[in-house]
Amino acid sequence: MRKVILAINMSIDGCVGHMSLPGPDEEVGGYFNVLMNQDVDLIAYGRKMYEIMFPYWADEANWNDELDTEFGQRLTALDKVVFSRTLANAEYNTRVVSTDPAAELLKLKQTPGKNIYLGTVSMIPQLAQAGVIDEYHLVVHPVIVGRGTRLVEGSLPERLQLKLVESKVFKSGAVALRYLKQ
Incomplete structure (x- = not known):
């Protein structure tokens, strides 16, 4: 069975807004490239994250180095699903789904293939509570942002218990933490 993997950069205080965090250095960028x-x-993706990521990463003018090029090429080439009730269509190998994200991901987990990368913040509580997310890859950067979108906005109906299975410290002071749901 395929796994759903949430992988995201965040600050020490739980902020995930990409504009508030340092850009990925070679080590952190390499970590995400290997994962993908x-x-x-x-x-x-959720609609908002999809619209942040595309068309930016599909535009070669935004690829500043080998790491960006590898990431941009892979990201653009991968098949994508975007969950939205407002988006009518999407580009870059993307299918728009307007039905329940948890139900759709549970179906996709049963299909043949590799793992499914989850690139959204807004649906984390819903998907976590439904038991859809199997792994959490959190790269915590050594900054305190103090404001902005948090990893989980609001609250979960019940506590989610995770098990730390791997950690890696980068030269920048960022720490990659890999958790499995219990």
Whole structure:
């Protein structure tokens, strides 16, 4: 069975807004590239994150170095699902789904293929509570932002218990933490 993997950058205080965080250095960028190249063949986005990521990463003018080029090429080439009730269509190998994200991801987990990368923040509580997310890859950067979108906005109906299975400290002071749901 495929796994749904949430992988995201965040500050020490839980902020996930990409504009508030330092850009990925070679180590952190390499971490995400390895994750996407080896283990993933589908990305699931919410509309807002999809619109942040595309068309930016599909435009070669935004690829500043080898790391960006590898990421941009892989991200654009991968199949994607975007969950939206307002978006009519999407580009870059993307299918728009307007039905329940948890139900759709549970169906997709049963289909053949590699893992599914989850690139959304707004649906984390709903998907976590439904038991859809199997792994959490959190890269915590050594900054305190103090404002902005948090990893989980609001509250979960019940506490979600995770098990730390791997950690890696980068030269920048960022720490990659890999958790499995229990």
